[in-house]
Amino acid sequence: MTSQFPRTDDVILGPGDDAAVVAAPDGRTVATTDLLVEGRHFRREWSSARDVGHRAVAQNYADVVAMGARPTGLLIGFAAPPELPLAWAEEFTAGVRDECALAGGAVVGGDTVGSDTLTIAITALGDLEGRSPVRREGARTGDVVAYTGHLGLSAAGLALLERSDAAAGTPVGETSAGQAGGALAGEVPVGATDGLAQCLSEHRRPSPPYAAGPEAARLGATAMLDVSDGLVQDLGHVCRASGVCIDLDSNAFRPDPALLEAVGVLGAPAGKAVDAARRLMLSGGEDHALAAVFPPEVRLPEHWHVVGTVGDAPGTGAESSGTRVTVDQNVIENGGWDHFRRD
Ligand SMILES: Nc1ncnc2c1ncn2[C@@H]1O[C@H](COP(=O)(O)OP(=O)(O)OP(=O)(O)O)[C@@H](O)[C@H]1O
Ligand SMILES: Cc1ncc(C[n+]2csc(CCOP(=O)(O)O)c2C)c(N)n1
Ligand SMILES: [Mg+2]
Incomplete structure (x- = not known):
């Protein structure tokens, strides 16, 4: 899932190791997290996988910019039932990638587990560029x-x-x-x-x-x-x-x-x-x-x-x-x- 995510200048170490290393040019990091739970926030009959990918990024980066910060990176917790088609996960990932291209900020990591309920938990990071939050x-x-x-x-x-x-x-x-x-x-x-x-x-x-x-x-x-x-x-x-x-x-x-x-x-x-x-x-x-x-x-x-x-x-x-x-x-x-x- 991670190979298609582009790197940015903020990413010192991207996905693949135990944790990522993200630059904090300002010396402070804005951090926020938001969950999307199937049935509560979206329905697969109503939204495509790509939509959900876009939306998961948008709702998190909206919180970052609402502090006055520039989005720098995010981590994606992905909990899915075993019967979820692989194509759904791939399309979701494409939505994430495309929304990141709009908002700025790279995917730097995440976690993927099995779960009865399809749940996406994103943690997003931002840089204040010297401004007060x-x-x-x-x-x-x-x-x-x-x-x-x-x-x-x-x-x-x-x-x-x-x-x-x-x-x-x-x-x-x-x-x-x-x-x-x-x-x-x-x-x-x-x-x-x-x-x-x-x-x-x-x-x-x-x-x-x-x-x-x-x-x-x-x-x-x-x-x-x-x-x-x-x-x-x-x-x-x-x-x-x-x-x-x-x-x-x-x-x-x-x-x-x-x-x-x-x-x-x-x-x-x-x-x-x-x-x-x-x-x-x-x-x-x-x-x-x-x-x-x-x-x-x-x-x-x-x-x-x-x-x-x-x-x-x-x-x-x-x-x-x-x-x-x-x-x-x-x-x-x-x-x-x-x-x-x-x-
Ligand atoms: N389970 C939790 N543990 C720790 N802090 C939490 C928890 N849930 C919420 N908070 C904190 O409470 C504050 C308000 O949370 P809330 O999710 O309502 O944020 P919001 O910005 O108002 O909504 P949204 O995230 O939908 O934009 C945030 O600072 C958030 O980090
Ligand atoms: C299937 C389905 N049913 C209802 C809604 C409506 N809804 C869910 S959460 C929320 C507020 C923001 O949530 P949060 O504070 O968790 O970001 C709203 C308006 C939906 N999106 N999908
Ligand atoms: Mg908010």
Whole structure:
């Protein structure tokens, strides 16, 4: 599996020995790990092996760049049932290789074992290039909240796949969600419009804005994270860490046309499509957009969308529970992802 991974200047010793040796040009190493579990994070009926390879790298390197770092290397824990076709592992590996080519950083090692459940555990490393890490605790009253990348598309893609599963083959307008669910390998489903195909693709292969992480650090971001569980929920981590509140302006969320199309297919009435799309932008996880907080005087490049402001945390009364994220000053049901929720 390892022979096809290219080396980079950061790799002093690559796969093949008991451990790898990776350069840390800055003297510090950013390190993070994320798991992908079949049935929980992906389904082999919904995503090809290549998709899962892309996604495994993307969700890990999104965390690296969310610290303001440059990806340097990763290690892949691969636990697979014995009946997994070799071709699946090979295609997965090709997906990993191709996403690494986009994000930078080399595969430097891993481990392969048998397991009842197909599980991929990646550890990713990064270099801060002399910058301070952008943590969750630096947001200050008066700062602005901005995001870059996609929001809501992955959740819409997932909803399309779930719906196709529930009603396989049901035609939806021009498109059959059943066909969308049945199409594999990241191919555009037969009959799907571009918008639906884009949502499915963002779910299968999220496209984190890798370069924007180090960019935000250089611009002076005071806090940053990648959106994995939902924007409102994830910004809640910034609020708690920084001891602040964040208020988001719903009108600042301009839904992508692909998202508007998907919510229509998912059943939102025409007059409610923008509201439904905004709800997905606020609560949908797994796009791995970057959300960051900047001092108000920072001039942001236009791919950063300003969507909110940082305010003082409410007082210490029973009502306050310390810190929170509101939308148009209202507390909303955030709808974000909780691995341990019992439905
Ligand atoms: N089992 C664990 N052991 C040690 N630390 C953990 C464990 N699980 C989570 N953490 C730490 O808790 C913090 C939050 O973890 P979490 O997985 O929620 O990260 P996240 O960045 O919010 O989400 P994502 O990884 O999906 O982007 C991280 O610093 C992580 O390293
Ligand atoms: C088959 C299937 N069912 C549900 C979901 C949705 N989902 C799973 S984990 C997660 C949040 C991020 O996880 P983490 O915090 O572990 O990175 C979300 C939104 C999916 N992707 N696939
Ligand atoms: Mg994260």
